[in-house]
Amino acid sequence: MRGVPGPVLVAAAALLTTLVAGCGLRDGGTGERTAPSPGATERRTPTPVAPARRAASQVTPEGPRAIRLPDGTVLRVRAVGTRADGELAVPDDVRVAGWWRGGSRLGDPFGATLVAGHVDSRRQGLGPYAALLSATAGQQVVLQSRHLRQDFRVRSLRLVRQAPLRHQPWIHSAGGDRRLVLVTCAPPYLPSRGGYQNLAVVTAVPTGPPQRRGP
Amino acid sequence: MRVGWFGVAGAALVLTLSPVSGGGAAERAAAPAAVSVVQAVPGQQVTVTVDGTSVEGGAAGVGDVLGPLELTPGEHALAFSDGSGSVDVTSTLEVKAGSTSDVVLHLPADVGGAPVVNSYVTPTGPIGPGKARVLVAHTATVAPADVRVDGKVVFTNIANGEFATADVPAGTHVVELLPTGQKSNPILGPIDLRVTAGTVSKVYAVGNPRDRSMQVILHSATLRPDGSVVPDTIRTGSAGLAADIPLHPFGPH
Structure with missing residues (x-):
């Protein structure tokens, strides 16, 4: 199963290419920019990694009192x-x-x-x-x-x-x-x-x- | 039935990123953070850089776990790239001294969405005898899910980017992911999950059930025991005052 892109993923990749082209800091910010695509005017700033959320349905276990x-x-x-x-x-x-x-x-x-x-x-x-x-x-x-x-x-x-x-x-x-x-x-x-x-x-x-x- | 498993050895690659300056006394005193990077985007080979340095091991395919990296407490620059622009994510990561966490590059719930990055702090609290801890994370292209373990729904309504943890008996468990509220037609599994006493297993559900790319990335670590010892005797009476109380056992164990 390793590395099998289905048609959906291929489509996703194509879509992503258009979305992200031109807004990438590459190689950790060494300044290499890809060619800007039409409509992409802003240089993207890095976003903080979001801590994953604990599912709201979960209770934290506790010992009885x-x-x-x-x-x-x-x-x-x-x-x-x-x-x-x-x-x-x-x-x-x-x-x-x-x-x-x-x-x-x-x-x-x-x-x-x-x-x-x-x-x-x-x-x-x-x-x-x-x-x-x-x-x-x-x-x-x-x-x-x-x-x-x-x-x-x-x-x-x-x-x-x-x-x-x-x-x-x-x-x-x-x-x-x-x-x-x-x-x-x-x-x-x-x-x-x-x-x-x-x-x-x-x-x-x-x-x-x-x-x-x-x- | 076992499907879609990646055998992941936790300690495959170790890269120490020391501060360029050498660091001050305060930095040396603070324990580094241990960060593993999990590549959970199917069909992509992704290069990971931390503070401008490529993480060793080359391009990571889906299921690869890089690290643990030793990072100084504070903010670090992360970048994920496949070289073609399909994957191009830059982020900053804030880590605390002595913490252990996974940083996971994965797809969002919506088909066609750009890869996102979430961090999962490893639940490293001590654990009782005969138990193993499980963290199940939803990093797949699918709606919220329930998790069934040995036929019992243990977690409900976990959405993409969310997780749940539980302490379970050590041993082999049958695990299924189901669309929330449904009792059949699992999105993933049933799969056999073998968990060892005194460990934490982080289970990342990855892929898209519509193209049959659902799979699991497993990343384990060792926990400290909580010091509990299974009791061998219970002595809860001394006066003989209950000697004449009639007792009528019933029911199974």
Whole structure:
């Protein structure tokens, strides 16, 4: 396909020849001018290269800052990383959820937005994430970021044994359909074996694209 | 199906344009800008000059990527010429210290329009694990387009001279360009786009679907990782207070 001018391009080239003849600074402005064509009276000045425009339809992706759980509870969401031992650094406060900052954001076209929260703590008791153990299909979850809001609908609740998550890419990976993945701990609780033995994983799928939040 | 691909090696040509005067202390302190020149006008062999010096590599055919050129921050004179007058564009380019960008000579949306030049700043922000960044630019002789990736419309209504970017999972994706709002009869593709984790791929859609000259120019660069590590465990409970809550799993993964 390299270098095949169609008839249209040939016509375009002919047209261009008449349009630009006589108005060219050549060789970077060394002064060589081509013969002026009739009607071309002005020497063209160089125009600044225009920066290409970002398409207006595109939203800039943003990490979540707040989540509204199916029961209406709104929690702050903090961006968190992974500790040296591989554990997700979920905030200790049961009223603050942790979004894994390496994952997908509102506005990304694919992948998981992983938002985890503590089911309980000795100091605070049961937390709002405990309600996820009773999640049902179709319930609404809302994510908010600085400028965006996106609605999701619960698609599944899975019980996953405490085991290395590298074998469960659907929970955290950048691949696959866009989804919100909510994780908290789930029974059974065996103190002699480290406490909660399972993770409850709620997957919710977007009901539409992210919307810009009102002023 | 793969159609109309140019294998473009990013580092084919390196030309350093130093200031004639040698530059002052301030200029030496400022990091140069890295500018690649993309020739996206089908059927033309174009000579590119920067500040009066021809860029090495001779006349560039469609799909050729010249550079990256190291330019001092500030204004530079650019000229594109095919020697016959069919392509004769002179421009000034303002570059910022340490920036990375592509300067693209391409045709406008209207058939028969004179070549135009746009610059695309490379989105060089750090990126998460397993992801690749894609910049799709509309530099073709065609009306606004949607971009479908793996069957999902990812970008809508991109006009000539516009672009959109997204972070996508690394791997091979099926990419199609469709007239905005349409679900079939792609203008370009489907093509296989293979993207590597930790890179940015700038994809320039070029040509004219009416004469079947649509093709893609691909120009890639490496990004810094954002430092994120995939978590291997999640421990989100310690008190045993949820031990007796009944749980009824449902639904697929």
